[in-house]
Amino acid sequence: MTKVLRCPSCAANLSSDDNLQCNYCGAKIQITKINPVVDIIVEFEQLCKVMNAQQIKENYARAKIHIGKGRFEDADDALDAILAVDDTQTPAWYFKSLMPHFKHEKQLEFIDMAISNANEKQKDFLIQERKNRVKKERRKMLKRRLETTALVVGAILSLAAITLFSLWRWVW
Numbered sequence: 001m002t003k004v005l006r007c008p009s010c011a012a013n014l015s016s017d018d019n020l021q022c023n024y025c026g027a028k029i030q031i032t033k034i035n036p037v038v039d040i041i042v043e044f045e046q047l048c049k050v051m052n053a054q055q056i057k058e059n060y061a062r063a064k065i066h067i068g069k070g071r072f073e074d075a076d077d078a079l080d081a082i083l084a085v086d087d088t089q090t091p092a093w094y095f096k097s098l099m100p101h102f103k104h105e106k107q108l109e110f111i112d113m114a115i116s117n118a119n120e121k122q123k124d125f126l127i128q129e130r131k132n133r134v135k136k137e138r139r140k141m142l143k144r145r146l147e148t149t150a151l152v153v154g155a156i157l158s159l160a161a162i163t164l165f166s167l168w169r170w171v172w
Contacts, residue, residue: 052085059085063095072099088117094126104137 007014009027020029059078066075076099082092093114097107108130115126 055085056082056089060091067095072101075099076101090114090118090122090126093117104133108133
């Protein structure tokens with residue numbers, strides 16, 4: 001691989017015959033020997049990033065298919081594989097928060113992780129989404145309490161009616 005040398009001051013291309021001075025701006029150039037081991041490490045890191053990106057992409061595709069088929073545990077496994085490679089993947093945390101097999105508290109933990117890794121635009125959406133979910137859960141809880149209260153009140157009224165009927169029969 002051919003490396004193009006550039007002047008650190010003006011970014012002009014340097015030719016091999018330049019005598020430690022830029023022909024364009026006159027800046028003095030210090031040439032250091034490049035370590036081939038460092039180049040190999042950098043190339044390896046870049047290759048790993050490409051491979052990880054491909055793995056993440058494939059797992060998102062798997063998760064999408066599983067969600068579409070209603071196989072949420074399998075989708076969750078694909079999302080876990082994404083997060084094992086890169087735990088800052090906001091969409092993966094968000095999709096985990098949508099999985100219906102998790103309890104409400106666990107879903108909120110996942111959305112909190114998505115918020116902590118999100119950019120500003122995503123954060124606004126995710127924060128509003130979290131608020132909406134909390135409101136929805138509170139409404140469900142209130143509805144359950146009202147239903148329970150209605151059952152208890154109904155039972156009390158039934159007992160009162162039976163008692164009054166028994167008293168009425170006893171008096172007559």
